[in-house]
Amino acid sequence: MRRDIFQAIADPTRRAILSLIALQAMTPNAIAEQFPSSRQAISKHIKILAECQLLEQQQHGREIYYQFNPTKMKEIDKWLEQFRNMWESRYNNLDNVLNQIKSKTK
Amino acid sequence: MRRDIFQAIADPTRRAILSLIALQAMTPNAIAEQFPSSRQAISKHIKILAECQLLEQQQHGREIYYQFNPTKMKEIDKWLEQFRNMWESRYNNLDNVLNQIKSKTK
DNA sequence: TATATTTGCAACCGAACAGTTGCTTATTTA
DNA sequence: TAAATAAGCAACTGTTCGGTTGCAAATATA
Secondary structure (H helix, E strand, O other): OOOOOOHOOOOOOHHHHHHHHHHHOOOOHHHOOOOOHHHHHHHHHHHHHHHHOOOOEEOOOOOOEEEOHHHHHHHHHHHHHHHHHHHHHHHHHHHHHHHHHHHHHH | OOHHHHHOOOHHHHHHHHHHHHHHEEOHHHHHHHHOOOOHHHHHHHHHHHHHOEEEEEEEEEEEEEEOHHHHHHHHHHHHHHHHHHHHHHHHHHHHHHHHHHHHHH
């Protein structure tokens, strides 16, 4: 049972749940109402998100409010770091080309 | 056959391939040598990465050099954008708490 | 031209995934 | 206390995934 953050955000429904929760903490029932799937299907997704700590729970009587944990999401951002300078430098290269064209037309 | 960029980076082997290719364009054989799996297994991963345009190919005779396409990776970064202000503001909140403690001890 | 090398494609296999249905537990409310 | 509500757990199902093996196509080399 592979359970890392990259696998967690691979599923479109789970990404949608994260976007929802990020705006406001919600109960499983309230979340499930936003999707065509059954409550149990959504509950499974929530379980996976909670297992890799993208969600945290807060119990209120028989209701459980799930809220988004942004610090965990930073791991994705951290992984992207190794590529970020590449797409930035590609822009720099484009800038250089544009500058060369400019200097030629002058 | 779901084939989006999030699903592409969900697999650890594919993430490793991307990190490799990002440093330098490589042929499938050269990539496969870096992994314990068979050439065909790696070739499948490459196919998936190429299908969602994270890799671009450059044919040289019978050899194919695959190179990383950083602009496509930006889509992940773009999706993260909706959460980025959250982990930044959480730091801000932490700063506020620390400042309050500081001001009390003064 | 015959042989070796590089690559891609197809078929198959076991494991994991996403979903459903049915049931139990715990808390709230009438 | 009895009924209703919220949530989690277990078993089952069809599909996808990651891997393997075997083979064909294209290019390079002897």
